[in-house]
Amino acid sequence: MAVAGIIAAAVGVILLIIVAYIVVGGSISAAETVTSAQKDVTLRNEIRLGTAVLITDPVHSSANISSNITNAGTEIISDFTHMDVLVFDSVSNEYHICTYNPGETGSPGSWYIANRYQDFIHPFELDPGEKYRILVTTRGSSPEWFQITTGNGIYASAFV
Secondary structure (H helix, E strand, O other), rough: OOHHHHHHHHHHHHHHHHHHHHHHHHHHHHHHHHHHHHHHHHHHHHHHHHEEEEEEEEEEEEEEEEEEEHHHHOOEEEEEEEEHEEEEEEOEEEEEEEEEEEOOOOOOOEEEEEEEEOOOOOOOOOOOOOOEEEEEEEEOOOOEEEEEEOOOOOOOEEOO
């Protein structure tokens, strides 16, 4: 009978060690996940702080807006597919969203890069200090104001 108590105690200690191992392993895994998420958020915020866009020389003719956009920040802007242009039309009194169209077709509700000027260092990437000429084809007939927004939420606006 004394042997049964010793075996039960040994099994209890082994189970206690296994449970402690699982709990500690789970805690370490959770801590690593939280740390990784915090690093990702910090990196995104750093990129956001380094992003700035400047609009110059906006001109409109009927439903088209032509303008220069300049990278006034320290980060490269290259994700044009996630950049939108918001346009306010004074006749319909509505806002329209124009999405990036790399095909340069000028279809209504889209915008594209009409002139990359002398972009030869990183082609199709708006480096700090560089400017592109964009053409926005709106859905309205009389655009009055527009705003360009980058993929990470930085924006610039201008009246035309």
